[in-house]
Amino acid sequence: MYNTASLARTFAYVGNPPQQSSHESVMNIIVDDRDPSxxxxxxxxxxxSDGKQRGQAQEFQQTTSQSKVQGSTASFTFSGxxxxxxxxxxxxxxxxxxxxxxGKEAPISLPSAPNPxxxxxxxxxxxxxxxxxxxxMKDNTPGPSPFFFDYLMYNTSSRGSGQTVLxxxxxxxxxxxxxxxxxxxxxxxxxxxxxxxVGQKGGSATVTYNFQDGDTLSLFGALTSAxxxxxxxxxxSATVLIDGSxxxxxxxxxxxxxxxxxxxxxxxxxSPLSAGSHTFQFSYNSGTPLGVDYFLIxxxxxxxxxxxxxxNGAGTASSQLSPDASGSIHTSVVQTASASSSTSxxxxxxxxxxxxxxxAPSHAGLIAGVVCGLFFLLLGFLLVLYFLRQRRRRKDVAAxxxxxxxxxxTPFPLSKRALAERWEAxxxxxxxxxxxxxxxxxxxxxxxxxxMLLSAFAVQVPTAELVRILNDRLQSDAVFDAEEEPPxxxxxxxxxxxxx
Numbered sequence: 382m383y384n385t386a387s388l389a390r391t392f393a394y395v396g397n398p399p400q401q402s403s404h405e406s407v408m409n410i411i412v413d414d415r416d417p418s419x420x421x422x423x424x425x426x427x428x429x430s431d432g433k434q435r436g437q438a439q440e441f442q443q444t445t446s447q448s449k450v451q452g453s454t455a456s457f458t459f460s461g462x463x464x465x466x467x468x469x470x471x472x473x474x475x476x477x478x479x480x481x482x483x484g485k486e487a488p489i490s491l492p493s494a495p496n497p498x499x500x501x502x503x504x505x506x507x508x509x510x511x512x513x514x515x516x517x518m519k520d521n522t523p524g525p526s527p528f529f530f531d532y533l534m535y536n537t538s539s540r541g542s543g544q545t546v547l548x549x550x551x552x553x554x555x556x557x558x559x560x561x562x563x564x565x566x567x568x569x570x571x572x573x574x575x576x577x578x579v580g581q582k583g584g585s586a587t588v589t590y591n592f593q594d595g596d597t598l599s600l601f602g603a604l605t606s607a608x609x610x611x612x613x614x615x616x617x618s619a620t621v622l623i624d625g626s627x628x629x630x631x632x633x634x635x636x637x638x639x640x641x642x643x644x645x646x647x648x649x650x651x652s653p654l655s656a657g658s659h660t661f662q663f664s665y666n667s668g669t670p671l672g673v674d675y676f677l678i679x680x681x682x683x684x685x686x687x688x689x690x691x692x693n694g695a696g697t698a699s700s701q702l703s704p705d706a707s708g709s710i711h712t713s714v715v716q717t718a719s720a721s722s723s724t725s726x727x728x729x730x731x732x733x734x735x736x737x738x739x740x741a742p743s744h745a746g747l748i749a750g751v752v753c754g755l756f757f758l759l760l761g762f763l764l765v766l767y768f769l770r771q772r773r774r775r776k777d778v779a780a781x782x783x784x785x786x787x788x789x790x791t792p793f794p795l796s797k798r799a800l801a802e803r804w805e806a807x808x809x810x811x812x813x814x815x816x817x818x819x820x821x822x823x824x825x826x827x828x829x830x831x832x833m834l835l836s837a838f839a840v841q842v843p844t845a846e847l848v849r850i851l852n853d854r855l856q857s858d859a860v861f862d863a864e865e866e867p868p869x870x871x872x873x874x875x876x877x878x879x880x881x
Contacts, residue, residue: 408540411547411677412457412533414446419457419533424450426525435529437469438644439499439570445469445529448520455530456517461537464516466504469529470494476528479519480504491528498569503528511538540593545679548588551575558587559673561665564608570644572675576603580611580670586663588676594656597681600649600663602672604634605642612639615668621649622662636669645674653681 412418415427426447427435436444445468446455470476476491489504504518516533520526534547548556549572559577561584566576577586590598606612616635620628631649648671651661665671 406538407462407536408538409547409549409552410459410461410535410537410540410544411441412459412535412545413442413444414530414532415442415444419455421446422454424448424453425455437499440469440529441467441500441532441572441645443645445531447529448522448526449524451521451523452519454517454519456515457533458513458515459533459535459537460513460539460541461535462509462511464506464509464514464533464535465502466516466518466530466533467500468503468531469497469499470501470503471497471527471529473527474522476503476526477521478503478528479521481517481519482506482509483514493527496569500531500569500572500574543680545677546590547572548590548676548678549573549575550577550586550673550675556588556590557673557676559584560587561585570642571603572601576672576674578602578605578608578611578670578672579665580608580613582666584665584671586671586673587660589658589660590678591658592654592656592678595653595681596678597653598651598659598661599647599677600673601645601677602648602674603642603644604637604646604669605672606636606639606669607642608670611670612636613667613669617648617668617671618666619648619671620664620666622664623651623654624659628664631663634669646672648672 426449427444429435434444435447436442464482466480470491470493472493472495475493478489478491480487480489487504491503494501506514506516518530520528522528540546550557550559551573561579562581563577563579563584563586566578567574568576570576588598592598604617613636616633617631618633619631621631622628634646634648637643649663663671663673
């Protein structure tokens, strides 16, 4: 059975939380409250009424889970030698928890706090046998609980796949080393209530760890302008050496407004590394101070990309620094912006969703995608129909237009001279039947001009007479001589389009 007296000492501690073993084979594995390996019953709240993730900037990954129904449980199975439950406690009422590990129960009463201390250890199992254990946390507080579950941390000598190792800036042993003019801010705003920062050139931080293949290292710290002695309007300028290689510049980070602090910023993330020991040396150059709160080591996807904030975003708080009797610097914080809305005591307001509901798949994106796809499909069909109609209309208009192709047109196809010569040539080839003239009916009257024209094929007609007959046939007001040409008219080009 674990020692309940040590639990009481854990809950009543003032200052830094208990330090972990410095044996290099023991690792601190951190598990966020949203990790799928934690199994929740119904009755937990993970989002606010506006749908945003519940949590504040100082909390790990900026997420917490709150019980809204008395008797709600959360269980977790792990392989290790010790486990601790961390959370945030409001100043309203005391929280009534019941922790069970391997079937052994321990009731816990957490008194209200004057300020909401983040990263508060609510339960410490004490030493356990090295092996698999199951932790069950039941919140027996009536109604919404003042305890906000943040994360678990357990010690183990064997790390499984997908697990994330936490290295705090204050971890004992040779893991982290801070040569140079570093300062500390050991307030409840930071992981394990410890924090290092430097704003003078020459300050460096070195961390060494035995990596698994594909691991990455991420540095998390705060961006602050709360220290008037180190405040700067210039962006952070710092570099990192990995195993003594060429320096790599950290992503540029601009300072917040005067007197404010932005917590839990991911200041650097490495690329995946090979298995073995690797050393990182961070050096400050200029600009806003470089802060070191903690390091995370895990698979590439666990640490994310370099630069920017972690989790659901960073919060901004107005901070004032003040040293205590021991010389440590503490901050008083007024939250001005965070990842979620807050109540009057600085904690998130209750929302309608439970932790089990928060992991349920949402079909809203699928429905929106189908609707958008149908809309664009209909729009494309209408555009095709419109262009087909326009094309058919152009064809119909083109069918109405008529092309008139002709040679040059004049009122007289031939001159009178050419016409007379043609008739004269024809009369030379015609057999004349003079001995058998056609008889005419005396009562039919004088011959018409058509009859006279037809008779020209039977007898030879003089040129002058032929011209007279042609002029009469064309019913022209003017009579042309044999030598005259017909009046000229401007010809149209053959094959051109003639408008009507």
